Amino acid sequence: MIEFINVSKKFNDLKVLNNFNIRFEKDKITCLFGPSGVGKTTIANIAANLTEIDNGEVKVTENAVYSFVFQEPRLLEWYSVYDNIDFVLKNVYNSDKRVNIIKDYIDMVELKDFESYKPKELSGGMAQRVSLARAFAYPSNVLILDEPFKGLDMKLKREMISLFKKLWNESKRTVLFITHDVDEAVTLSDFIYILNEKPAKIIDYINILEYNDVSEVKYRLDI
Amino acid sequence: MKGSILQSKYNKILIALFWIFVWEIFSLIIDQEIYLPSPITTFYALIDMLKTTDTYITILYSTYRTVAGFLISCGAGIVLGYFCGINKLVYDLFNPLIGIIRTIPVMSIIIIAIMWFKDTNVPIFVAFLMCFPIIWTNTISGIKSTDVKLLQMCKVYNINRLRIIKSVYFYSSIPYIKAGMISALGLGWKVTSAAEVLSLPKYSIGRFLYDSKVYLEIPDLFAWTFIIIMLSILFEKLLKIFLRGLYD
Ligand SMILES: Nc1ncnc2c1ncn2[C@@H]1O[C@H](COP(=O)(O)OP(=O)(O)OP(=O)(O)O)[C@@H](O)[C@H]1O
Ligand SMILES: [Mg+2]
Numbered sequence: 001m002i003e004f005i006n007v008s009k010k011f012n013d014l015k016v017l018n019n020f021n022i023r024f025e026k027d028k029i030t031c032l033f034g035p036s037g038v039g040k041t042t043i044a045n046i047a048a049n050l051t052e053i054d055n056g057e058v059k060v061t062e063n064a065v066y067s068f069v070f071q072e073p074r075l076l077e078w079y080s081v082y083d084n085i086d087f088v089l090k091n092v093y094n095s096d097k098r099v100n101i102i103k104d105y106i107d108m109v110e111l112k113d114f115e116s117y118k119p120k121e122l123s124g125g126m127a128q129r130v131s132l133a134r135a136f137a138y139p140s141n142v143l144i145l146d147e148p149f150k151g152l153d154m155k156l157k158r159e160m161i162s163l164f165k166k167l168w169n170e171s172k173r174t175v176l177f178i179t180h181d182v183d184e185a186v187t188l189s190d191f192i193y194i195l196n197e198k199p200a201k202i203i204d205y206i207n208i209l210e211y212n213d214v215s216e217v218k219y220r221l222d223i
Numbered sequence: 224m225k226g227s228i229l230q231s232k233y234n235k236i237l238i239a240l241f242w243i244f245v246w247e248i249f250s251l252i253i254d255q256e257i258y259l260p261s262p263i264t265t266f267y268a269l270i271d272m273l274k275t276t277d278t279y280i281t282i283l284y285s286t287y288r289t290v291a292g293f294l295i296s297c298g299a300g301i302v303l304g305y306f307c308g309i310n311k312l313v314y315d316l317f318n319p320l321i322g323i324i325r326t327i328p329v330m331s332i333i334i335i336a337i338m339w340f341k342d343t344n345v346p347i348f349v350a351f352l353m354c355f356p357i358i359w360t361n362t363i364s365g366i367k368s369t370d371v372k373l374l375q376m377c378k379v380y381n382i383n384r385l386r387i388i389k390s391v392y393f394y395s396s397i398p399y400i401k402a403g404m405i406s407a408l409g410l411g412w413k414v415t416s417a418a419e420v421l422s423l424p425k426y427s428i429g430r431f432l433y434d435s436k437v438y439l440e441i442p443d444l445f446a447w448t449f450i451i452i453m454l455s456i457l458f459e460k461l462l463k464i465f466l467r468g469l470y471d
Contacts, residue, residue, distance in 0.1 A: 050375050066379050074376040078394040087390060088380040138380060 001026040001174065002047050002064075002142070007056035009042060016042050018199040019056070026061065027172035031185045033221060034195030040178045041071055043200075044144050047176055060142075067140035069148040073127040075119040081106065082115040085134050092139060105133040108163055110156070125151040132160060136167055143173045149184060161187060182221045186214050194221065260442040268442035269449060277426070284426040286454065288343070289415040292350025293408050300355045300407075301400060304362025308396070309388060314363070325356045333418045346418035346429070353414045354407035361403025365396025401466050408462055412455040 002024040009017040016039040024030045024047065032040045045051040046058060048066050067088075075084045085102045093101060106115050109129035119127055128151050135143060148164075149157045161184065168175065179185050185192055186208070194204040204220060211217050243262050250261040260268075272278045307314040332352050336345045369392055377387050419429020428447055435443040 045375075048379055050378060065381075068376070068379045070372070070376065072372065074372050076373065076390065076394070079390075087386075088382065090386070091381065091383065 001059075001061050002176075003059040004043075004046070005057045005059065007046065007058060008054045009039075009046065009051070010054055015199040017046075017053075020200060022193060022202065024174055024176050025191065026174050028190040029168070029175040029177055029188055031177045031179060031189035031192040032195060033179065033185050033192055034200070036180075038195045038198070039200040040195065041146055044068075044146055044176055044178060048142075048144055064142050065138075065140045066142045066144065067135040067138040068144045069128075069131050069135045069146060071146040073119065073131040075127060075130055077119045080116045080118055081111060081122070081130050084119070084130060085137055088134055088138050101137055105137040108136070109133045109160070125153070125156065128152065129156075129160070132164075136164070141173050142176070143168075144176045146178045147180065148177075149179075149181070164188070182218055185221060186217050192217075192221070257439060257441050260445055264442045265445040265449065268440075269446040272443070272446055272450075281426045281428055281431060282450065282454070284343075284424070285346075285415060285419065285428040286458075288346045288419070288424075288427070289350060289408075289411045289454075290458075292347045292415060293354055293404075293411045295347070295351045296354035296358050296407055296411075297404060299351075300358025300403070301362050304359045305366065305388070305392075305396075307359070308363040308366030309392065317359075321356050321359055324352055327352075329353065329414060329417060330421075333421050336418070337422050342422045343424040343427075345422035346415040346424070346427070349418040350411045350415045354411050357407045357410070358400070358403045361399045362396055365399030366392050368399065369395040397469060401469075404466070405459060405462060408458060409455055412451055412458070416451055 004020055004022045006019045006021060007017050008015070008019060020043075022043070032043060034040060042051060046053055047060075048068055049058075049060075076087060079087060082102055085105065086098060089098050089101065103115075106112060109132055111126060111129055111133070114122065114126065119130070122130070128148070132148055135145070135148075145164075149160055152160060165188070177185075177188060189208055192204075192206040192208065193202050194206070195201065196203045206217055206220060208217060246259075246262050250259045253259045256264060303317065307317055329349070333345065333349050336348045340348055373391055373395075374387070377391060382390075416427075416429045416432065419427035420433050421429075423430045423433060428451060431447050432444060435441065435447065
């Protein structure tokens, strides 16, 4: 579980968070939903301990191991698709095990024929899938997904979403999921926080389990 | 495609001929071989030179000195640049020293080196002191240019420092190091022959430059200068081919 208690964060003079509180439940998928620039990525970075906060406290269950699908793919452009995934798994698995795991995940994101390609030779959506494979393959217990399915066509997006669901059902992780897409939010999330205003405020909170009818949730998201 | 390559070769030859023509005109106007020998005289001087074995031995020795100075600069510049790039304290320690080396006039370095070293090693040492700061600076700029976003990604995935240095900083700095090596090599040729003129090793282009001044054999001076330019261009090409093999 990750919990923000009265967290404040400024960039120069811009207050992004002011006494902000939020919880990401253990092994649940929590969605951050809100307009561009509201501070979603900032919250994700703070949760992953990549950004220092000015005030407040961030409580993280010990032994948190992260993986992160960033808003951009963030691949090492001098390494192939295969080596980019190998890069993060090197300290985790021995080489025999790695080979199988990497091949499996490259297969899952449908890049089988591209494992020796360099990032520059990939399309945006392909690079995004490498970033997904890297995050899924890494044995984390906290998974942060910052607009993970952008740049994918409808069919691939559906496939990646069901892949994510399947992997998550096989081994649960605490997921922080950021999206602008109402359908994605409704299909995947357990909880949805709707953010707005500056500094960011939670203007609505939805527990999907309380709803039988998704159209009602969609209605609330359609602000 | 092929046509345009041919075309550009053809253009290059025309441009070269144009400037040789300009040179010829000036030498006709001045009409004194001592000030400006004509292209033809220079060409004959060059042909004469290329008939003696001493010329080749001289070229080999001067090349050896330039390349040695260059390689030592690369080795020291890259290694020290790395440590300075990733550690602020090491950087602060070495920065003033290298700042001073950078501002010392070449002539002072040459004269000091003549007191310290055997004549044949003076140019190597001087080339090293001149080229090393370039490589050092470029290595550091390369490391500083590393994308913070990639470093964040490494932090998330718990990549240890040694592997970050090997797999991230190293590749990020390569384009900068390459550019530094190319400018250092060009400078190396100039500095080496300057140091040779003052230290006068037995076989050295610098000694021949000096002699041609003393004996007023100005076409020889031009011919040797031409040789240095050609060597410099040739080695820059070789270096670029070698560097292309590395990651771009
Ligand atoms: N490193 C930074 N330096 C300065 N300002 C920043 C920095 N990172 C974010 N900001 C500012 O903080 C605010 C929130 O940015 P953030 O990236 O968290 O938004 P977001 O909700 O993720 O938006 P989007 O949906 O467009 O990705 C923005 O106004 C942005 O300009
Ligand atoms: Mg964002």
